[in-house]
Amino acid sequence: MKKTILLLISAAMMLSACTVETDSSGGTLRISAASSLAEVMTALEAEWQAEYPDTELMISYGSSSKLRSQIEQGAPADLFLSASEADAIKLTEAGLLEEETVVPFAANRLVLASRNDSGYSGTLEELFAATDEKIAIGEPESVPLGRYTKKILEELGLWAGLDGQLVYAKDARQVLTYTESGNAALGIVYSSDAFRSDKVDILVELPEGTESIVYPAGILTESANIEAAERFLDFLTGDEGQGILRESGFLPVSGEAS
Incomplete structure (x- = not known):
């Protein structure tokens, strides 16, 4: 009996250790991205996979409004990269995008x-x-x-x-x-x-209009991989991601060349 109990305790400790060591940011990160980001996302994905090989990116492209509509209809996604602040606002107001995670990461002309x-x-x-x-x-x-x-x-x-x-x-x-x-x-x-x-x-x-062209990103409230989404947001808005965006012709959010 004692031997059986000791084996059960040992198995439980091993299971607990495995749980602690598991990186929940691995697996698949599903990104809905504006079609104008398609080329730069290739470069971003290559750099991301070199740093985080355990997290696969699954990227869907389309107009920001179409992607928003798909999310509203239940399409699974972890992260929304929009070419339109208006579409991000609509998802936030619908309770589908975590407001505190929404951050601008690029601008355009x-x-x-x-x-x-x-x-x-x-x-x-x-x-x-x-x-x-x-x-x-x-x-x-x-x-x-x-x-x-x-x-x-x-x-x-x-x-x-x-x-x-x-x-x-x-x-x-x-x-x-x-x-x-x-x-x-x-x-x-x-x-x-x-x-x-x-x-x-x-x-x-074209001259800059009264509405600035700003790209916001945000994490979906129903994200199945929040940790990976947070990590990608940090990557996107950090020096590495911003450098790749500049090299691809995007402007910093201030709209000033750098």
């Missing part, structure tokens, strides 16, 4: 771009007036890039004059693809997307 063999040049107004070709933008009602574009062009008094020329894309990556392929003569894209593409030239940087 809009630029007018064209294929690098187009020969276009001039001011924004001149370029719009000089062509009746198609201009690619994000869908204003469902894509943050489109909402930013429409708002700035309205503030400049240029929106109404483009009626009939606009081609709407489902996300930021598709706007860039339309522009790179020549399916649209011009495209209004994020400066970070144009920065990384060797197929387009930046013709004009």
Whole structure:
């Protein structure tokens, strides 16, 4: 009997030790990320996996509004990386994003771009007036890039004059693809997307509108891997993550180049 009791105690101690040593930040970290982050996330993921090989990243891309809608409908996610403060706010108000974890990690600007063999040049107004070709933008009602574009062009008094020329894309990556392929003569894209593409030239940087383009990140209230999500947030907002973002054409949250 004593031998049996001692064996049970020993087994319990071993199980307890295993529990203490288990790193709950391992496993899989599910990230819903704005499509304009796709390229930089590749670099971030490579660095992350080198440091934390036990935590696999499972990344879903799309427009921030589409990803928000998926989360609202119950799609599993641990971390939301948005190109829109408005979408992060909506998830927070719905109780789906932990408010105290929401933090801005990057900023962006809009630029007018064209294929690098187009020969276009001039001011924004001149370029719009000089062509009746198609201009690619994000869908204003469902894509943050489109909402930013429409708002700035309205503030400049240029929106109404483009009626009939606009081609709407489902996300930021598709706007860039339309522009790179020549399916649209011009495209209004994020400066970070144009920065990384060797197929387009930046013709004009649009003025900063009344709504800043800020990327917030936050942890989902139903996250199954909170520790890993917290660690990735620290990585993203720390020197290492911020350096990778700058190298990929993103701006610091202040909006000032560094």
